[in-house]
Every structure is written in C-alpha cells, then in structure tokens.
Amino acid sequence: MKINLxxxxxxxxxxxxxxxxxxxxxxxxxxxxxEISDIDTKVAAIVANSSITEKFADLKGxxxxxxxxxxxxxxxxxxxxxxxxxSTSEKLSEFFYxxxxxxxxxxxxxxxxxxxxxxxxxxxxxxFGNSKVLSAVQKSVTLKPADEANLEMKMxxxxxKAYPASSNLMRDEMAIIKKxxxxxx
Amino acid sequence: xxxxxxxxxxxxxSLFTNSCTxxxxxxxxxxxxxxLIFTLNPGTGFIDGDKTVEAGSTIKLKxxxxxxxxxxxxxxxxxxxxSDTATHVPSSVILVNGAPANGNPISIPSADGExxxxxxxxxxxxxxxxxxxxxxxxxxxxxxxxxxxxxxxxGTKAFELTGKKxxxxxxxxxxxxxxxxxxxxxxSSDPTAELVDLGVINPVSDGTWKQQFKAATVETIIRKxxxxxxxxxxxxxxxxxxxxxxxxxxxNPNIVGNKxxxxxxxxxxxxxxxxxxKVVVTPPLGMGGDxxxxxxxxxxx
Numbered sequence: 001m002k003i004n005l006x007x008x009x010x011x012x013x014x015x016x017x018x019x020x021x022x023x024x025x026x027x028x029x030x031x032x033x034x035e036i037s038d039i040d041t042k043v044a045a046i047v048a049n050s051s052i053t054e055k056f057a058d059l060k061g062x063x064x065x066x067x068x069x070x071x072x073x074x075x076x077x078x079x080x081x082x083x084x085x086x087s088t089s090e091k092l093s094e095f096f097y098x099x100x101x102x103x104x105x106x107x108x109x110x111x112x113x114x115x116x117x118x119x120x121x122x123x124x125x126x127x128f129g130n131s132k133v134l135s136a137v138q139k140s141v142t143l144k145p146a147d148e149a150n151l152e153m154k155m156x157x158x159x160x161k162a163y164p165a166s167s168n169l170m171r172d173e174m175a176i177i178k179k180x181x182x183x184x185x
Numbered sequence: 186x187x188x189x190x191x192x193x194x195x196x197x198x199s200l201f202t203n204s205c206t207x208x209x210x211x212x213x214x215x216x217x218x219x220x221l222i223f224t225l226n227p228g229t230g231f232i233d234g235d236k237t238v239e240a241g242s243t244i245k246l247k248x249x250x251x252x253x254x255x256x257x258x259x260x261x262x263x264x265x266x267x268s269d270t271a272t273h274v275p276s277s278v279i280l281v282n283g284a285p286a287n288g289n290p291i292s293i294p295s296a297d298g299e300x301x302x303x304x305x306x307x308x309x310x311x312x313x314x315x316x317x318x319x320x321x322x323x324x325x326x327x328x329x330x331x332x333x334x335x336x337x338x339x340g341t342k343a344f345e346l347t348g349k350k351x352x353x354x355x356x357x358x359x360x361x362x363x364x365x366x367x368x369x370x371x372x373s374s375d376p377t378a379e380l381v382d383l384g385v386i387n388p389v390s391d392g393t394w395k396q397q398f399k400a401a402t403v404e405t406i407i408r409k410x411x412x413x414x415x416x417x418x419x420x421x422x423x424x425x426x427x428x429x430x431x432x433x434x435x436x437n438p439n440i441v442g443n444k445x446x447x448x449x450x451x452x453x454x455x456x457x458x459x460x461x462x463k464v465v466v467t468p469p470l471g472m473g474g475d476x477x478x479x480x481x482x483x484x485x486x
Contacts, residue, residue, distance in 0.1 A: 076226045132300075
C-alpha cells in the first residue's frame with residue numbers, strides 16, 4: 001500500500017513536471033548554426049547602417065515610452081522598436097526585418113523590483129525563420145546599484161542560455177509589431 | 186510516513202510551479218487569439234493602409250496571419266460604405282496569391298493554419314466613393330483579429346470595348362466608319378461615326394488599302410498621348426480625359442494606323458482611348474482580294 005502510494009505520488013510529480021512545460025511551451029528545435037550566424041550578420045549590418053531613418057511616436061496612456069520604425073535608404077523597414085519605462089523597469093524591444101520577414105527580436109530589461117536592493121538586467125534574443133522560432137536564448141545579470149557601471153563587462157561575461165520559448169512567441173511578437181505600426185502613421 | 190507524504194507533495198508542487206520560467210515578452214493578446222497584420226515591406230504596388238485611388242483600379246495588399254493553436258480557418262473580406270451594413274466582397278472578384286478565391290469567407294487550408302501570408306487583390310468601386318474594407322482572420326474557436334483600411338475612389342471607371350472593327354471604306358456598304366460609343370461598324374458617311382477609314386489608294390487604278398483613317402467630323406479631335414502612356418494601365422474615365430488634355434495634336438488629319446498605336450479622341454463631352462490591336466490586310470479587289478481590310482480596335486471610355 002505504501003509502495004503504491006509512493007509510486008503514485010512520484011508518477012504525479014513527474015507528470016506534472018512534464019505537462020507544465022510540454023503543453024503550452026516548447027523548446028525551439030536546434031537550428032543550424034549557420035542560420036543563426038546569418039541572422040546575426042544581418043542584424044549587425046542593420047545596427048551598423050548609419051543611413052537608417054527613424055520615425056517615432058510617444059506612447060500615451062498606461063505605458064510610457066516610445067515606439068519607432070527604422071527604414072533604410074530604399075525606404076524598407078528594417079527595424080521596429082518599443083521602449084517602455086515604468087517606475088521600476090525599463091525595457092527595450094527591437095524587431096529586425098529582412099525584407100518582409102521578421103528574423104530577430106531582442107529584449108533588454110532593467111528591473112529594480114525583481115530583487116530587493118538590486119537591479120536585474122535581462123537580455124533575451126529570439127531568432128526566426130519561415131515564421132517559426134529557430135532559437136530563444138536569455139541571460140541575466142544582477143547587480144547592486146553601485147555596481148551598475150560594470151554592467152557591460154558583466155553582461156559580456158554572462159552566457160546566453162537556451163530557454164523554452166512560449167508557443168505563442170511568434171504571434172505575440174507580431175502583435176507588438178502590429179501595435180507599433182498602428183501608432184506610427 | 187506522514188512526513189514523507191508531505192515532503193513528496195511539497196516536491197510535486199514545487200516542480201509544478203517552478204519548472205518553467207516566465208515568458209520574457211509581455212503577452213498582448215489572449216492565449217488563443219490569432220494575429221493579422223499587414224506584411225511589412227510588401228513590395229511595390231501593395232497598400233498597407235488608407236489610400237486614394239482611381240475608381241475601378243485594383244488594390245493589392247499582403248497580409249500575415251499567425252495563430253499558435255494552428256487552427257486558422259477563414260478570412261473574411263468585408264466592405265462598408267458609410268452607414269450601410271458591412272457586406273462580404275463577392276469572391277468572384279478576389280484573387281488570393283494570384284488565384285481565384287475559394288469563397289468569401291476564404292477557407293484557409295490546414296497547411297496555413299499556423300502561419301499564412303496571402304497576397305490579395307480585388308477591384309475598387311466603379312465610381313467616386315469612400316469604402317472601408319475589413320479583413321477578419323478567424324480560428325476554429327471563433328477568435329478573430331482584423332485589419333481595416335479606407336479606400337477613397339475618384340472619378341469613374343472606364344469601360345472597354347474590344348475586338349471592334351474599322352474597315353476599309355472601299356468595302357461593302359455599311360462599313361468604313363465606327364461609332365465609338367457602341368463600337369459598332371457604320372458607313373463612312375453615317376452621322377454616328379467618330380472615325381472613318383480612307384479606303385483604297387485609287388478605286389480605278391490601285392485597289393491597295395491606304396490603311397489610313399481620320400476624324401469623321403470637325404467635332405471629333407484625335408490626339409497622340411504623351412510618351413509613357415500605357416493603354417492597359419488606364420481604367421478611369423478621368424485619366425483618359427487628363428491624358429487627352431496632355432496629349433499632342435496630330436498635324437496630318439489622315440492618320441496611318443499601325444498595330445499598337447494608341448490615340449486619344451474627343452467628341453463633344455466624350456473622351457476615348459483607342460488602341461489598334463490588329464491590322465488585317467487582304468489583297469486588293471481585282472487581285473483576288475475583297476476590300477475587307479480592317480483595323481481591329483480596343484476602345485476605352
């Protein structure tokens with residue numbers, strides 16, 4: 001009886017563990033490293049392009065911040081961004097395009113509410129191909145306010161780790177982009 | 186034993202609550218709802234918002250739809266004129282990715298159930314109007330997302346007559362002229378003719394068709410369009426009038442017609458764009474011919 005009860009509990013534990021991730025979240029299948037490096041190269045080129053033009057609008061209402069659309073010299077949208085500031089956090093989300101396709105999104109957050117007396121910096125990157133999530137990685141650094149000057153060094157030291165992206169990720173990113181597009185005419 | 190059970194229960198609960206990290210992106214839509222968005226950088230000729238166009242022109246747009254449940258089922262295309270009730274655009278005029286729509290609502294195949302990119306085109310109103318179009322993407326649970334935009338049309342759609350004839354005026358009676366209003370062949374002295382053919386070189390000595398025509402009366406004026414005028418791209422009556430106004434007069438009233446020549450013609454309050462689509466030459470009368478030579482015309486008004 002005891003053994004049966006223990007077995008049942010262990011089985012339930014294992015099932016709950018698997019079900020809690022497997023149902024709504026799934027890890028992106030491992031992409032070819034060339035796909036990721038190709039995307040990194042394209043994103044780097046966009047970031048380095050000095051001819052890019054920014055069109056922006058301030059957020060009004062509940063969210064405070066700014067949304068922007070960046071176009072290259074041929075008028076093509078290459079980046080869409082959203083910066084939101086609250087009393088305890090700042091978050092910059094950037095979405096990169098190659099032609100008509102979303103290829104990459106990055107989210108950088110500075111948060112003073114997650115850990116008392118400390119600042120948590122979180123960097124998240126998503127890679128997309130054929131409207132699917134190729135890879136989702138994330139890294140975090142926690143610093144005392146006095147150490148914030150060391151952020152770059154600490155961030156560079158920290159390694160990105162794959163994390164199980166939500167199955168809604170692609171759709172949610174598209175929804176943000178849609179909102180930004182609606183705000184900037 | 187009780188302690189062991191409590192311990193195992195605690196472990197179960199801990200694993201359940203801590204096994205996944207929070208989503209890094211704030212969710213902005215319900216868990217099951219689809220998202221529909223204008224494709225970014227859709228390419229030349231695609232609209233992604235409100236637009237003013239000539240009546241009768243075709244509008245093209247590209248849409249991206251995504252749904253994590255992979256159960257997108259239909260796309261509705263509705264039009265609304267002022268306070269009228271929204272109605273579905275007839276599926277017969279809609280192209281999806283270049284092919285006729287399978288209906289409206291468009292039924293989405295399961296292969297597109299998670300992500301779709303549809304290029305859609307359909308004609309705008311035939312007359313000046315303001316119409317709001319709404320595209321609604323729906324999944325099997327009835328969740329929807331939509332995009333909408335307003336199209337203002339100007340002018341009036343041009344209508345076209347094709348395969349009309351202006352025949353050799355030296356041919357049988359009742360030929361040699363054309364009524365541009367109807368496209369009907371008429372006699373070269375018929376009062377309804379706007380254009381008349383000039384017949385053969387010499388009915389007695391040379392039965393060769395001149396392949397020339399002219400305005401039937403002084404009320405009809407024929408002009409050449411400016412370089413770059415594209416007959417096939419004209420679908421609005423106002424555009425024909427504008428092209429006529431910008432066109433150049435023809436000094437010789439007797440015009441030699443050749444295939445693909447385009448003329449802009451005014452008679453009274455009416456304006457036409459006329460294209461010679463074919464020149465059919467038959468042997469002269471008396472040499473096995475019949476004087477049934479003709480220009481084949483396409484006419485837009």
